[in-house]
Structures are given as structure tokens and as C-alpha cells.
Amino acid sequence: MKLLTCPMNGTRPLSEFVFGGEYRQAPDQDTCTDAQWAAFVHNRSGAPGDKKEWWYHSPSGTWFIAERNTLTDKVTRTYLLGQNNTTQEEGK
Amino acid sequence: MPLRLLKFALSKEHPAPRFFKSHETPKKSYDVVIIGGGGHGLAAAYYLAKDHGITNVCVLEKGYIGGGNTGRNTTIVRSNYLTPEGVNFYDASVKIYEGLSEELDLNLFYSTRGHFTLAHTESAMRTMRWRAEVNKHVGVESRVVGPDEIAKACPQLDLSCSGQAPILGALFHAPGSVARHDGVAWGYARGADRLGAEIYQNTEVLGIDVKNGKVCGVKTNKGYIETKQVLSAVAGFTPRITEMVDLETPIVIHPLQACVTEPMKPWLDTILVSGSLHVYVSQSSRGELVMGSSLDPYEVHSTRSTLDFVEGLTSHMLDMFPFLSNVKVVRQWAGMADMTPDFAPIMGKTPIEGFYLDAGWGTWGFKATPISGKTMAQTIANDSAPDLIHSFRLSRFEDYELTGEKGAASVGH
Numbered sequence: 112m113k114l115l116t117c118p119m120n121g122t123r124p125l126s127e128f129v130f131g132g133e134y135r136q137a138p139d140q141d142t143c144t145d146a147q148w149a150a151f152v153h154n155r156s157g158a159p160g161d162k163k164e165w166w167y168h169s170p171s172g173t174w175f176i177a178e179r180n181t182l183t184d185k186v187t188r189t190y191l192l193g194q195n196n197t198t199q200e201e202g203k
Numbered sequence: 204m205p206l207r208l209l210k211f212a213l214s215k216e217h218p219a220p221r222f223f224k225s226h227e228t229p230k231k232s233y234d235v236v237i238i239g240g241g242g243h244g245l246a247a248a249y250y251l252a253k254d255h256g257i258t259n260v261c262v263l264e265k266g267y268i269g270g271g272n273t274g275r276n277t278t279i280v281r282s283n284y285l286t287p288e289g290v291n292f293y294d295a296s297v298k299i300y301e302g303l304s305e306e307l308d309l310n311l312f313y314s315t316r317g318h319f320t321l322a323h324t325e326s327a328m329r330t331m332r333w334r335a336e337v338n339k340h341v342g343v344e345s346r347v348v349g350p351d352e353i354a355k356a357c358p359q360l361d362l363s364c365s366g367q368a369p370i371l372g373a374l375f376h377a378p379g380s381v382a383r384h385d386g387v388a389w390g391y392a393r394g395a396d397r398l399g400a401e402i403y404q405n406t407e408v409l410g411i412d413v414k415n416g417k418v419c420g421v422k423t424n425k426g427y428i429e430t431k432q433v434l435s436a437v438a439g440f441t442p443r444i445t446e447m448v449d450l451e452t453p454i455v456i457h458p459l460q461a462c463v464t465e466p467m468k469p470w471l472d473t474i475l476v477s478g479s480l481h482v483y484v485s486q487s488s489r490g491e492l493v494m495g496s497s498l499d500p501y502e503v504h505s506t507r508s509t510l511d512f513v514e515g516l517t518s519h520m521l522d523m524f525p526f527l528s529n530v531k532v533v534r535q536w537a538g539m540a541d542m543t544p545d546f547a548p549i550m551g552k553t554p555i556e557g558f559y560l561d562a563g564w565g566t567w568g569f570k571a572t573p574i575s576g577k578t579m580a581q582t583i584a585n586d587s588a589p590d591l592i593h594s595f596r597l598s599r600f601e602d603y604e605l606t607g608e609k610g611a612a613s614v615g616h
């Protein structure tokens with residue numbers, strides 16, 4: 112991956128982007144156990160595969176979601192959170 | 204060694220000596236199965252046999268031994284860490300390294316060079332003082348030095364760093380060393396083999412059988428092996444192994460890259476590290492400058508190399524050594540670093556009975572090869588981890604007892 116498509120600014124060089132880690136859903140604080148919360152805080156799904164991730168386009172300050180395979184480093188889609196109905200092809 | 208050489212010279216036959224026996228297929232069962240034939244796995248096999256008399260052991264390596272991060276690192280060995288538990292642990296490793304060529308009867312080219320961590324800012328100087336005090340307290344030789352002493356040890360260094368980031372001082376760590384990394388893997392392999400352990404290359408673990416929370420065997424491309432004890436020592440492949448047993452960990456994989464220049468006459472005696480410039484460099488016994496930088500900025504399970512890396516690294520190298528502008532980089536490569544949130548390893552027992560983890564070695568695990576082998580062997584033999592690695596247990600995350608090592612590792616290795 113050398114280029115990444117920002118949903119707001121189009122395809123840009125990777126150097127303009129910052130990796131924000133995997134997109135994760137927190138467990139319900141009121142009902143989860145201490146162990147579940149600690150696991151959420153620390154553990155990650157480290158095995159390779161298709162992941163939903165946070166990325167940041169720093170010149171424009173845009174946080175967005177990229178769906179990427181962490182083994183092949185191929186991005187399939189990028190979109191603003193909650194707007195994942197539009198498919199954008201990643202530049203090859 | 205000289206006697207062996209003499210015998211070899213006088214002999215009529217000159218067969219290439221094999222370092223370890225090659226076996227056809229693994230046996231039906233072993234007392235201990237070690238996944239990963241890197242330095243850590245092979246050292247564990249060696250100490251299981253040597254310290255504990257456990258020899259019904261096999262090491263399964265999916266590629267060739269030492270072909271993982273063991274053969275890809277920049278070979279810096281040091282113990283000038285920030286936390287007392289870190290300093291104690293790595294110091295124990297340095298002490299074994301110092302006698303290891305002798306013990307394994309193999310020249311590991313272990314070369315004590317002295318290690319300077321350069322400080323370009325007041326806040327970096329503060330961290331150096333802190334580390335020096337912790338090191339001295341634990342009995343490790345580290346002290347803060349000024350620019351004069353750095354210039355004396357390395358007159359070629361431009362102390363102003365091209366005016367970009369003038370050097371204010373450094374943490375000097377006398378025991379800092381480099382070694383021949385593949386030699387460490389081969390030495391432990393031969394040692395383990397001689398004591399009875401079996402080493403299988405091109406043998407990949409595809410699954411781990413767990414019944415009622417206990418390990419009972421592993422599936423490999425060479426058949427099923429029964430065992431009650433499995434050690435995972437696979438560095439950058441750890442999340443793939445822990446997934447086989449449904450074990451969650453904080454480990455994520457980022458590539459770490461390195462490169463070497465063409466060989467030169469020896470001029471750089473010491474090991475130099477600059478956190479601000481993201482550079483570490485030493486000169487190998489072959490004369491190449493061995494150079495590394497910080498971790499790649501995002502998760503990828505790959506050993507691909509990038510041009511960004513060499514461009515960034517060499518521009519900072521030129522800030523430090525402008526005279527290198529005509530020297531060529533001849534080779535670059537990458538390994539997969541198994542990173543933890545607190546820059547400390549994850550070692551010891553897990554919630555699965557008989558499944559032991561030696562992981563989270565990130566950018567810093569080569570120096571720990573001897574002591575991790577020794578302490579993991581102890582953990583497996585006694586089914587209980589020694590005090591030296593208590594702080595590195597997997598359950599520290601659930602207990603919110605992370606180590607404080609991250610602060611000292613702006614460029615970890």
C-alpha cells in the first residue's frame with residue numbers, strides 16, 4: 112500500500128495518513144465483568160486477516176474507516192464512520 | 204577448537220560437519236514440543252536438556268532455523284533498561300552471553316563495544332540520568348557522559364548533527380555488545396541436539412489440540428504429535444499460534460526494517476543510538492554498517508521492505524556522519540515485530556494447562572535469547588515461572604500491572 116483513499120479528499124500518498132488501530136466496540140461498562148473490561152482495554156485481535164481500522168488524513172483532519180487485509184496490505188473500502196454504503200476502490 | 208582444527212587438517216577425509224542430526228519424521232509423542240526454531244525456541248530446548256535433564260523434546264520450525272527475527276536483527280545486546288525488573292532480566296542475559304561462545308564451543312563473534320544512547324534534548328538527558336541511576340542501583344555499568352567523551356569514542360560523529368539536533372550528552376553503557384545472530388541459533392541447535400533434543404525444519408504447526416483446558420497434541424504438516432506441554436516461541440507469528448488455542452493477547456505485529464552498507468575498513472568501534480533521529484548503528488565484523496530505525500507505522504504481517512525506510516534512515520545517518528554520502532546501502536530487509544503495549548515480553552504460563560508462551564519480543568528480543576531460553580525451560584520443567592520473569596506474565600494485563608519500560612524505548616531494539 113502506497114496510496115490510500117480518503118473519503119473526503121480522494122486518493123493521497125500514504126505519508127499523509129496516520130494509522131489509528133483497529134475499530135473496536137466497547138463492552139457495556141455497566142454490565143461487563145472486570146475481566147471483560149481489562150480484555151477490551153489491552154487485548155487486540157492480532158492474527159492476520161480482514162480488519163476494520165481507523166485511519167486519519169492529517170492535512171485535513173479527517174478520521175475515517177478503512178477495511179484492509181493485514182496480511183496482503185490491500186485496502187478494499189474506505190468510508191466515514193456510519194457511511195459504509197458507498198464502495199470506493201483502492202488505487203492499485 | 205585448535206585441537207579439532209589440527210585433527211581435521213591431519214585427517215584424510217574432510218566431510219562438512221553437520222550441526223544437528225536430520226530426522227525423517229517426528230515421533231508419535233514427546234514430553235515437550237517447542238514451536239519455532241529461532242534463538243528462543245532452540246535455547247529453551249538446550250536448557251531443558253542441560254539444566255533439567257528433559258530430552259524427549261522436539262523443536263518444530265516451519266522454515267529453516269534462525270530464519271525468523273533471530274537472523275534479521277541488528278544484534279545489539281545491552282541491559283541499560285529503565286525498570287529494575289527489566290535491568291535485572293537483561294543483565295542476566297548479558298552475563299550468559301559473555302561466556303556463551305565458550306559454553307557452546309562456537310565463536311559467536313560476541314564483541315563488547317560500549318553503547319551510547321545519544322540525547323539531543325534536555326528531556327532526553329533527564330531520561331538518561333534516570334536510566335543511569337536505575338542501572339547503577341541494580342549494579343549495571345551505565346553513566347551519563349558529555350559531548351567530549353562521545354567525541355573521544357567516535358571522532359567521526361558530527362556532534363551538531365548538521366546543526367539539526369546538537370548532541371547534549373549520552374547514556375554510556377559499557378557492556379553494550381554485538382554478536383553473530385545466526386551463530387546463536389546454530390550454537391543452541393547443536394547444543395540441544397547433542398543433549399538429545401530433535402530439531403525438525405520445514406515442519407509447520409497447523410493446530411494445537413486442547414481438551415478440557417489442557418494441551419494434548421499438535422497437528423503438523425508431518426502428522427499428529429501427542430504432547431502435554433507446548434512452548435510457543437514464534438515471535439512475529441505469535442497471534443497465529445494463540446488463535447489456535449483461543450487465547451487473547453495484546454500482541455500486534457508491525458514490520459521492523461534494517462539495512463547494511465557496503466563493507467568499509469573498521470572505523471566505528473562503538474554502538475550508537477539516537478532516539479530523536481531514529482537511528483541505531485554499529486559496524487559488523489565484516490565492516491558493514493548495520494543500521495536500523497523505528498518500527499513501521501502500521502500493522503502488517505509481512506517482511507516486505509520499503510524505500511521510505513532507507514530514505515528516512517540514511518538522511519538521518521548523514522546528519523550524524525556527513526562523510527558517508529558516497530557509501531552505498533547494499534541490502535535491506537525486514538522482520539515482523541511482536542509488539543506489546545508496555546514494550547516488555549510476555550513469558551510464562553497461560554490459562555491453558557501445558558501451553559507456555561515466550562512472546563512479545565518486539566524489537567528487543569535478541570539480547571534476551573539466553574535468559575529467555577533458561578527461564579522458559581525452568582517454567583516448563585517446574586510448571587511454574589521463576590521470579591525473574593514474574594513481571595512479564597500474561598496476566599499482568601488483567602491485573603493492570605504493566606511494566607514501565609515503554610518510556611526508555613523511543614527506538615527499541
Ligand SMILES: Cc1cc2nc3c(=O)[nH]c(=O)nc-3n(C[C@H](O)[C@H](O)[C@H](O)COP(=O)(O)OP(=O)(O)OC[C@H]3O[C@@H](n4cnc5c(N)ncnc54)[C@H](O)[C@@H]3O)c2cc1C
Pocket residue numbers: 238239240241242243244263264265266267268269270271272273274275276277278279280406407408409436437438439440459460461495536537538539540564565566567568569570571616
Ligand atoms: C530488523 C530487526 C532488528 C532487531 N534488532 C534487535 C537488536 O538489535 N537487539 C535485540 O535484542 N533484538 C532485536 N530485534 C528483535 C529480535 O530479533 C527478536 O525479538 C528475536 O530474534 C526473537 O527471537 P525468537 O527466537 O523468539 O523468534 P524468531 O527468530 O522469529 O523465531 C521464530 C520462528 O518460529 C517459526 N514459526 C512461526 N510459526 C510457526 C509454526 N506454525 N510452526 C513452526 N514454526 C513456526 C518461524 O519460522 C521462526 O523461525 C530486532 C528485530 C528485527 C526484525
